[in-house]
Amino acid sequence: MSTEPDRLLAVEGLVVDYPAKGRGRPPFRALKGVSLSIGAGETLGLVGESGSGKTTLGRAILGLAPVTGGTVTYQDRVISGIGKKERRALGDDIQVVFQDPYSSLNPALTVHDILAEPLLVAGVCRTDAHRRVRDLLEQVRLPADAGERLPREFSGGQRQRVAIARALTRSPRVIVCDEPVSALDLSNRSRVLDLFVEIQERTGVAYLFITHDLSVVRHISHRVAVMYHGEIVETGPAEVVTRTPVHPYTQRLLLAAPVPDPARQARRRAARHRLAAGGPGRNP
Template sequence: MTSAPASEALLTVKDVRVSFPGKGWRAPRTEVLKGVDLDIRPGETLGLVGESGSGKTTIGRAVLGLVPVASGTITLDGERIDTATAARRRALSRDLQVIFQDPYTSLNPSLTIGDTLAEPLLAQGVDAREARGRVGGLLDRVHLPSDAARRLPREFSGGQRQRVAIARALALRPRLVVCDEPVSALDLTTQRTVLDLLLEIQQETGVSYLFVSHDLSVVRCMSHRVAVIHRGEIVETGEADHITRTPDHAYTRTLLLSAPVADVAQQRRRRQLRLQPEQPRQAS
């Protein structure tokens, strides 16, 4: 993916630390994020990649205000949002939205798709008639038929449900969407369809994405830049093509070797390389 135009950052995460209570009485707190720095420009996708437990999802939740920040700052278009009140957070939903991982639990099973898409609009004071009118446009944008508005989530496949979740995230025309493993619960064919849809929407609207994933191949096709997180720290950041093909950090190279490939012989070679001790690179 080509680089996004250089400009002032839309989102800036500066020296953010997050800790959670330890398990058991008087157990010390566990620091999950250890001074994370990252930024996202308008119209850009920053891929955030790491293994399970690395802290990547916690970064997304901190940006969304779903976990408290112990120290550091998060700013959106110059406004500090990590200390925002609940009322300000509701107002921020116009600019900041999320697509969750599981398309089966992220939708209310008792609401029709039309009501699901109208809900954020009504919450922001949009007139009911206008909200209903905009639902049709949202369904069209994610390539679902207009009669989908009258149906319930159980009538749709996982990929179709994720399209509904994307439409809901776009309802308020946000400037930034946190995509938290949005295709990991889908089969490969459906993954490709959803990723193409996200790229198409970005080209049409200029929305920015924080794209959280454990899969380097997915991150490669979606991202302008990539940040690699390991044990709560960003260990490498750079252009997507470089990070996902010829990374500098040993941990990123291990992630790259762990990524599955279709060729059995290549997969065997990757497994052997992964098991070998990391050799220091000579200075050029």
């Protein structure tokens, strides 16, 4: 699908350098001129192996990684390099769901207080904040008494639902989802993915969905961008990229996904080894 008419978030020529350990050594270039865009109500799946730079890209969009060059633009406004006060104000529009829901939730606060805190900081009265919390718990399919419980009292899947509810608190237009289902078992993973889709259909929120799993992005994404060594090597409709990829690196990612047939799995493993042994996208 084309997003140009309603492009909401754009990354253009983004470069991120990290200082190298050791004196006199050049910085490590994590992103090498990355460009992509996300339309309103769209899910862009960003896929790649560990170390490919996908999480760094998400952090750069959120203002958590240093931008050496290029720009991040939200609604035609450059937001890379803005100050802390302006960045906090963007919390109404751009939110995040992290991989580990437990570490991102304050263990000393009840779920109600976790969800109400950003509303109260924004000046919402306690009555309205309480009403909003009840609505959020309903949206993410948690029981009514969940607000009075602590994060440790929930399962991993339920904690991720709390994290999603917190991201939705201020009705954002974009959510950066950084491996939000990788720590969940298969049954919880499927339910949480369905919840993301349901929320998007109801609210029109856009997702940058970061993962290493092509089957996950196939389930949830409209378009897919594939990262390798800090660069986008392939992009296109999710159905195309996740089933008939062109780039050898994407083909390797597809072949790495397990299948239940042992003979077919052995053939896929052999094909992956052949791709890794030569051609563009092989491991250094």
